[in-house]
Every structure is written in C-alpha cells, then in structure tokens.
Amino acid sequence: MKESNEKNKLLTIGQFAAMHGINKKTLMWYDTIGLFCPAAINPENGYRCYDYHQSPVLETILLLRELDVPIAEIQAFLENRSAAAMKNLLEEKIEQLDRQMLHLQAVRKTLCGYRQNMTTLLTMDLTDISLVEKEERCLITVDIDKDTSFEKKVEMITAQTTRYQLGRLHEASYGSMIPVESLYSGHFADYCRLFIEIPALSPGQGAQTPADSCAGQTDAGVHIQPGGTYLRAFHRGEWERLPHCYERILGYAEAHGLSLSGFSYEKGINETVIDNVRDYITQIEIPVAG
Numbered sequence: 703m704k705e706s707n708e709k710n711k712l713l714t715i716g717q718f719a720a721m722h723g724i725n726k727k728t729l730m731w732y733d734t735i736g737l738f739c740p741a742a743i744n745p746e747n748g749y750r751c752y753d754y755h756q757s758p759v760l761e762t763i764l765l766l767r768e769l770d771v772p773i774a775e776i777q778a779f780l781e782n783r784s785a786a787a788m789k790n791l792l793e794e795k796i797e798q799l800d801r802q803m804l805h806l807q808a809v810r811k812t813l814c815g816y817r818q819n820m821t822t823l824l825t826m827d828l829t830d831i832s833l834v835e836k837e838e839r840c841l842i843t844v845d846i847d848k849d850t851s852f853e854k855k856v857e858m859i860t861a862q863t864t865r866y867q868l869g870r871l872h873e874a875s876y877g878s879m880i881p882v883e884s885l886y887s888g889h890f891a892d893y894c895r896l897f898i899e900i901p902a903l904s905p906g907q908g909a910q911t912p913a914d915s916c917a918g919q920t921d922a923g924v925h926i927q928p929g930g931t932y933l934r935a936f937h938r939g940e941w942e943r944l945p946h947c948y949e950r951i952l953g954y955a956e957a958h959g960l961s962l963s964g965f966s967y968e969k970g971i972n973e974t975v976i977d978n979v980r981d982y983i984t985q986i987e988i989p990v991a992g
Contacts, residue, residue: 711754712742718752722760737777738763769795808900815875819971819985828936828983831954833990838929841897842866843879848891855896866900875899877969882962882988885952890945897925897967927967931990933960936971938983944968947986961991 719726732738733750738760740750759780766776771791779787822828844858859876877897884892933955937947948966955962966988976982 712751713754715740715750715752718756718760722757722764724764732763735773737773737780766791766795769798771795812875816974820975822985823972823975823983826936828938831933831935831951834932834934834987836927836929836932836987839899839927841899841925841927843895843897843923843925845895846878846893848893859896859898862898866898875969877967879965879967882964882966885948885962885966885988890948895925895965928964928989930992932987933962933990935986936983937986939980940982941984944984947984951986951988955990962988963991964989 713721715726715729719729729738729740729750729752733740738756741753741756742751743749744751763776763780766779779791842862844855844862846855846858875898877899878893879895879897880890880893884890884894933951935947935951935954937944952962954960966986968984968986970982971985972981972983
C-alpha cells in the first residue's frame with residue numbers, strides 16, 4: 703500500500719527529468735510543443751509536476767527520438783496509440799536498424815582492410831614473394847578485354863556499385879584479374895575481369911557464381927575467390943612494368959615446385975597515401991594448386 707501511495711505522488715520537473723536521465727529543458731520543450739505535458743501545474747508557483755505513471759509514455763518518446771523518428775510522427779502515434787500501431791512502428795525501425803548495422807559492419811570490414819594495407823606497407827619487405835593463407839571471399843566481376851575502353855570500364859563498375867547499393871566507392875575494394883593460363887603463356891596483360899569486393903556480400907549471397915572462364919561471358923556476376931594458399935608479391939611503380947613482376951613470380955613458383963591455378967588478383971594498396979603513380983604499389987595474389 704505504501705509503495706502504491708508513493709507512486710501516486712507528483713514529482714517536480716527536475717526529479718522526473720533526473721529519473722529518466724534527461725535535461726529538464728527537454729521536458730519543457732515537449733510541453734511547449736504539446737508532445738508530452740505535465741500531469742499538473744503547481745497553482746502556487748506555476749511549476750510543472752509529473753506523475754510516476756507517465757514514465758512509460760516518456761520512455762516511448764525517448765526511444766523513438768533515439769531512433770530519429772520525427773516529432774510529428776511521434777505525435778501522430780501518441781494520438782492513436784495501440785498495440786498494432788506500436789508493432790508496425792517498431793518493425794519499421796528494426797528493419798532500418800538492420801540495414802544500418804549491415805552498413806556499419808561493411809564499413810568496419812573495409813577499414814580493417816585499409817589498416818591491413820597500411821600495416822603491410824610499414825612492416826613488410828615489398829620485394830619479397832611469400833605464401834599466405836586466405837579465406838574464401840565473394841567478388842563482383844565485370845568482363846573486360848584489351849579493347850574495353852577506360853570509359854566503358856568506369857561505366858560498368860559504376861553500374862555494379864549502384865546495383866549493390868554502395869553509397870561511396872570507398873565502401874568496396876577494386877582490382878583486376880588475369881587467368882593463370884595467360885601468365886604461363888606469357889600474356890601478362892591479358893586482363894579478363896575487373897572485380898569489386900563488397901564487404902557486406904558473403905559467399906552464398908547474390909547471383910549464381912559464373913564459371914571460372916572469361917570466354918563468352920558478357921554479364922557481370924558473382925565470383926567466389928577460393929580460400930587456401932596464395933603466392934603473394936608486390937610491384938611498385940607504373941603498371942607497364944608489371945610483366946617483369948610476373949616473370950619473377952613464375953620463376954619463384956618454378957624454383958619452389960609450386961603450381962599456380964585460377965586467376966591472378968591484382969589490387970592497389972596505397973592509393974590513399976601517395977601523390978605519384980611511380981609510388982603506386984600493386985598487390986598480386988595467385989592461388990597455389992593443392
């Protein structure tokens with residue numbers, strides 16, 4: 703009985719604001735715009751007073767404000783409060799939060815990739831050729847050949863970033879692919895695909911994986927870059943000198959009895975920290991056949 707009587711007592715605006723962890727000016731503003739009014743006004747001094755039982759309504763308002771629900775939408779909801787309306791509103795906000803979390807997870811993955819690139823630049827001897835273990839990852843690819851113009855490449859990449867709802871180019875990493883068969887044949891400029899690694903896209907999502915052959919492929923698709931052991935090398939400088947790096951890679955593989963397979967995956971790792979193309983570093987990774 704005592705607890706019930708205490709809950710029926712009126713609280714000052716300062717007490718009520720402190721109980722909910724907000725500034726009393728917020729309550730004054732809510733009252734001014736008619737969103738949340740006090741239970742009573744003290745006739746002696748005009749101070750606002752609040753009832754403990756108003757707490758659930760205020761907490762609902764604060765939750766919706768935290769979810770960036772506009773004031774007008776909150777007012778409309780409060781005027782027609784019901785379980786169905788609350789359910790619909792919460793479902794909509796949960797969907798928005800899910801999208802935001804996926805976006806943040808993708809951005810975090812991209813940032814971790816950039817950080818790894820910087821760590822590589824600071825700690826590794828970029829003249830070394832090494833073996834690394836890589837996890838399977840999902841790449842979005844567009845087909846190219848030696849006759850594909852730069853403008854067409856930009857157009858296709860832009861279309862794919864739009865298709866997969868990338869808000870900014872920095873939300874993905876980009877690169878190019880050469881069939882290993884071309885490398886063994888000495889055709890070091892035989893680029894057949896550009897790829898986009900979208901952090902939010904994992905193996906099993908999206909379209910069906912295209913066959914690992916460039917011949918006859920005209921539509922962009924999803925390419926699963928296999929996990930496993932990769933031969934990794936780096937090239938500093940203009941792309942025209944990349945064939946020399948590939949000759950060194952093939953020589954290393956032969957000397958160590960390694961057979962390469964699939965595709966060579968090239969991507970730049972220091973674009974954000976250089977001003978001259980002569981300082982550009984291309985990372986090359988090629989799967990080692992099991």
